[in-house]
Amino acid sequence: MLVIDNLTAEIDGKTxxxxxTLTVNAGEVHAIMGPNGAGKSTLSYVLAGxxxxxxxxxSVTFRGEDLxxxxxxxxxxxxxxxxxxxxxxxxxxxxxxxLRTALNAQRTLRGEPEASGAEFMKLAKAAAEKLGLPFxxxxxAVNQGFSGGEKKRNEMVQMHILQPFMAVLDExxxxxxxxxxxxxxxxxxxMRGADRATLLITHYQRLLDYVxxxxxxxxxxxxxxxxxxxxxxxxxEAEGYSAIAA
Amino acid sequence: xSALPTRKNEAWRYSDLAAVARHxxxxxxxxxxxxxxxxxxxxxASEEGIRHLAISIGAGGAYRLTILDSGRAYGRIAxxxxxxxxxxxxxxAILIGKGAxxxxxxxxxxxxxxxxxxxQIVRAVAGGTATTSYLGQVAVAREGQKTDASQxxxxxxxxxxxxxxxxxELEIFADDVKCAHGAAIGEIDNNALFYMTSRGVPxxxxxxxxxxxxxxxxxxxxxxxxxxxLDAEITSLLETAA
Numbered sequence: 001m002l003v004i005d006n007l008t009a010e011i012d013g014k015t016x017x018x019x020x021t022l023t024v025n026a027g028e029v030h031a032i033m034g035p036n037g038a039g040k041s042t043l044s045y046v047l048a049g050x051x052x053x054x055x056x057x058x059s060v061t062f063r064g065e066d067l068x069x070x071x072x073x074x075x076x077x078x079x080x081x082x083x084x085x086x087x088x089x090x091x092x093x094x095x096x097x098x099l100r101t102a103l104n105a106q107r108t109l110r111g112e113p114e115a116s117g118a119e120f121m122k123l124a125k126a127a128a129e130k131l132g133l134p135f136x137x138x139x140x141a142v143n144q145g146f147s148g149g150e151k152k153r154n155e156m157v158q159m160h161i162l163q164p165f166m167a168v169l170d171e172x173x174x175x176x177x178x179x180x181x182x183x184x185x186x187x188x189x190x191m192r193g194a195d196r197a198t199l200l201i202t203h204y205q206r207l208l209d210y211v212x213x214x215x216x217x218x219x220x221x222x223x224x225x226x227x228x229x230x231x232x233x234x235x236x237e238a239e240g241y242s243a244i245a246a
Numbered sequence: 247x248s249a250l251p252t253r254k255n256e257a258w259r260y261s262d263l264a265a266v267a268r269h270x271x272x273x274x275x276x277x278x279x280x281x282x283x284x285x286x287x288x289x290x291a292s293e294e295g296i297r298h299l300a301i302s303i304g305a306g307g308a309y310r311l312t313i314l315d316s317g318r319a320y321g322r323i324a325x326x327x328x329x330x331x332x333x334x335x336x337x338x339a340i341l342i343g344k345g346a347x348x349x350x351x352x353x354x355x356x357x358x359x360x361x362x363x364x365x366q367i368v369r370a371v372a373g374g375t376a377t378t379s380y381l382g383q384v385a386v387a388r389e390g391q392k393t394d395a396s397q398x399x400x401x402x403x404x405x406x407x408x409x410x411x412x413x414x415e416l417e418i419f420a421d422d423v424k425c426a427h428g429a430a431i432g433e434i435d436n437n438a439l440f441y442m443t444s445r446g447v448p449x450x451x452x453x454x455x456x457x458x459x460x461x462x463x464x465x466x467x468x469x470x471x472x473x474x475x476l477d478a479e480i481t482s483l484l485e486t487a488a
Binding site: 048049050051071072073075076077081082084087088089090091092093097098099101102103105106109141158162 | 435444446447448451
């Protein structure tokens with residue numbers, strides 16, 4: 001699904017990723033944990049293709065294609081989804097218009113027919129209901145006036161409507177209360193499947209109690225320094241990153 | 247004012263004076279809203295030229311003016327608005343400049359009677375080497391107690407060669423008034439742009455959506471059919487603005 005090989009990247013001339021290698025197969029859920037400044041968010045932005053994050057070496061192959069050669073919207077159409085740590089507010093653009101535009105732009109790029117108004121509304125209603133986001137909020141401007149938890153739910157609603165092959169979720173658990181964490185976790189779990197994969201980027205083991213990963217990787221100073229199974233989360237929580245890395 | 251204006255004249259400082267000369271002198275068009283009546287108009291300006299409207303709103307009258315100014319090499323709309331007792335003036339204006347166009351909106355809103363209200367929302371987009379300007383004066387006479395006036399101007403520059411000018415001016419002689427004004431000139435929000443493209447919206451379409459959303463403030467309060475019609479016009483105008 002996703003093969004990252006010896007990836008190096010910098011922002012403003014400062015090297016953040018220093019040779020990151022990671023393979024995520026279809027059907028798997030991986031978690032990346034690591035201290036502040038390790039490069040977790042940089043990795044997610046590099047994968048999504050954000051301007052300002054410059055790849056200086058290595059390669060990323062997504063479903064057999066060179067991901068780094070694609071523009072951000074082409075990566076989305078290829079089936080990559082980035083759940084943001086801080087979802088952006090877009091005044092004046094309704095959630096429904098935004099998502100319908102995004103879905104149909106993706107479909108057009110893939111050579112598929114666009115979703116009709118009725119088909120889209122059905123998808124949107126089902127996704128909002130599943131993630132416990134009042135449908136009224138779908139009509140409001142994107143994320144505007146949403147609480148932290150509502151913004152994260154909205155990210156999940158978007159993911160369910162867009163149905164990506166791979167979701168990279170950057171601290172989707174931060175700022176969630178227990179109930180919201182459960183709803184969001186259910187949302188992630190329901191996307192699990194043989195032809196999909198998920199990369200969770202998180203600070204805390206809490207989310208991993210609900211979404212049990214197949215593999216956990218420790219990211220420190222721009223590299224994966226340790227990998228293990230789901231049990232690694234508790235060990236990290238108990239002993240800290242430095243102990244594991246040493 | 248029949249002498250051709252010069253750069254020294256503050257109200258013409260950002261004008262395309264060669265174009266002004268072609269359209270000089272300008273006939274003043276009177277607009278009268280009788281006391282107690284409510285009128286509304288939409289001005290779609292798309293051919294080069296200057297218009298000067300003298301708008302008088304009688305006691306208790308209300309006037310809503312919507313302006314969509316775009317697609318002309320030089321365009322200037324000047325509004326002289328006089329508000330009598332309890333009158334209300336609402337302006338929503340959209341200025342779209344592209345290429346080397348110069349689009350200007352110059353307003354003078356005079357609150358001459360008590361309890362009158364005015365609200366001006368002006369949104370501008372400039373691409374290419376276009377210039378968009380808003381010069382807005384609010385004058386409250388000694389008799390204009392309890393005036394409630396506001397003006398808001400925001401502009402987005404689509405690239406580095408584009409210009410937006412804002413010149414708010416308040417002249418207040420009454421002591422019990424509310425006058426608010428704000429002006430901001432910026433660029434398209436890059437965070438929003440990235441967010442939209444990361445969901446699959448191509449950059450050009452994302453820019454158009456964000457720009458249209460930005461402009462829509464000026465259409466606030468219009469009925470749904472009018473808003474939709476103007477939205478469609480704006481969308482097609484924006485397609486060629488960058």
